[in-house]
């Protein structure tokens with residue numbers, strides 16, 4: 152089996168600040184972490200590899216420091232790690248990100264028993280668009296929002312968690328899967344694995360290595376343009392009730408009338 | 414020193430801001446506003462009404478037609494409802510391969526429609542189907558797509574939609590445009606837009622669109638399909654959520670009682686999930702579900718930014734917390750400063766009383 156896991160660096164959550172004068176986001180000091188659902192995707196690849204053999208390659212498109220999270224992937228059990236990084240990639244939107252990842256995956260060659268695995272959504276943008284876009288670019292069957300995944304000969308079958316229903320899907324390999332947190336509990340590497348991972352080489356690719364030019368990527372290559380960044384409006388200050396529980400809940404009920412009738 | 418990952422995200426936005434001046438707009442030949450009329454099991458999805466509400470508003474401003482792309486097998490009769498919600502034209506594309514939603518045949522069919530009729534704007538609901546189709550269509554057609562839109566307006570001089578989406582767990586909003594490519598594609602977040610009114614008298618036009626779908630255009634097979642009994646959290650109108658302040662499973666049992674009376678479902682913070690009082694699929698927040706219910710009752714929840722990231726688009730937030738300085742008060746509309754152990758039983762008793770007297 153040939154597993155390729157797309158692993159995204161997202162900012163650790165914390166206070167995001169805007170410069171009140173310019174409306175521009177201020178730089179803050181935060182660590183990049185691996186997108187939570189991508190850990191589930193890698194965990195799944197590791198478990199499937201244990202059963203069926205093969206190699207796991209992890210791929211990230213991230214700024215220069217993205218190597219850190221790739222080391223985490225290696226420590227968890229990935230075999231090889233690829234870091235796509237280039238100053239020109241700044242400002243790439245979801246479709247461009249998918250195009251860059253598609254180029255990189257094509258550069259890894261063709262394989263009949265390949266599974267490309269992603270998290271269903273990233274926690275910062277949470278658009279969930281990269282997987283579906285990538286499946287089209289690579290012309291792979293798309294299976295999203297997966298829990299359990301089973302490989303049987305050349306076929307992959309999986310349970311898909313949708314709003315209000317559970318579907319059992321199947322497709323022939325190669326295929327592209329997006330994984331949800333229902334799938335498993337990602338392992339934590341031990342100190343030994345972390346140390347070993349620190350010594351493993353990373354493959355670093357620039358856009359030129361992928362046959363892309365600045366016009367294809369980043370701001371210039373992205374169809375969408377950000378025109379404004381701002382804080383959400385503050386809600387009106389809460390109306391707070393205190394005192395005797397009986398009176399308090401009566402007051403609540405009056406305010407919530409429309410939910411209680413009909 | 415290594416570059417800080419935030420710098421990457423943030424300067425990306427700054428540079429983008431500098432980039433907009435003098436964008437050029439070529440709408441050549443693209444007109445009308447489209448909605449994807451999503452169906453499941455032969456019914457229109459509720460979200461269709463919401464995206465139609467917005468589409469109608471924009472259509473009236475621009476003086477263009479509002480059209481729905483209705484894909485499926487034996488779905489024609491749904492066109493009546495779409496007219497009632499404000500559609501002028503329904504493009505009906507039926508095919509046996511579209512009987513059940515699957516990304517590949519639906520992408521293929523929708524591309525055929527868009528290429529033939531060239532809409533200016535195309536809206537999807539931010540559902541599973543929308544999230545799959547919108548980016549695939551954008552790639553196939555080489556145009557732009559914006560996901561998880563929470564509000565939108567129009568630069569009518571330029572005929573550009575301005576899509577506002579939330580990032581970093583709803584803590585920062587950003588507005589994007591798609592200056593050059595058509596159609597402008599977007600997924601609108603469920604619950605964020607007002608549903609279109611219903612007018613039985615309204616009539617429209619049906620256009621049947623023949624499709625060419627090859628038999629091998631559906632590489633994914635559905636082996637089995639079963640309903641999940643609960644409505645997903647994302648689609649319930651009322652959510653009753655508990656946090657660490659519930660103190661244990663008995664507290665969550667009280668929340669269940671309240672949820673039942675309010676016809677809602679129970680959710681939880683990460684701390685409550687970690688304590689084992691609720692299952693992980695109930696977690697709301699940046700690392701959990703993102704919900705926009707009509708009513709969100711937060712009990713014993715501090716209101717961390719991480720939790721807010723999954724629920725601060727709720728229309729009305731009610732909090733019960735004994736700490737008058739808890740962060741949850743920043744986003745609550747109403748609430749009680751006090752111990753839930755006193756408030757909840759009184760509230761439950763009063764609500765059950767209401768229900769009995771209504772009978």
Ligand SMILES: Cc1cc2nc3c(=O)[nH]c(=O)nc-3n(C[C@H](O)[C@H](O)[C@H](O)COP(=O)(O)OP(=O)(O)OC[C@H]3O[C@@H](n4cnc5c(N)ncnc54)[C@H](O)[C@@H]3O)c2cc1C
Pocket residue numbers: 163164655656657658659681682683684685696697698699700701712713714715716717718719720723733734735736739751752753754
């Ligand atoms: C990377 C990251 C991601 C995270 N993602 C999420 C996420 O997705 N979702 C999430 O929820 N959290 C998330 N968190 C955790 C988050 O930071 C908070 O720790 C968590 O939300 C706190 O949960 P809580 O409000 O239930 O608990 P607490 O902070 O312990 O608050 C409990 C509240 O209950 C009140 N209280 C106590 N007893 C009573 C009583 N008897 N009656 C009334 N009120 C009472 C207290 O006044 C207090 O305000 C994340 C954290 C990190 C670092």
Ligand SMILES: Nc1ncnc2c1ncn2[C@@H]1O[C@H](COP(=O)(O)O)[C@@H](O)[C@H]1O
Pocket residue numbers: 157158159160186188189210211212213245248252268269270271272273274276277278279280281282
């Ligand atoms: N820059 C990236 N590098 C590698 N993988 C990515 C990148 N962006 C997105 N992905 C993958 O695509 C999934 C969905 O991301 P998104 O569309 O941003 O919600 C993530 O969970 C990752 O698996």
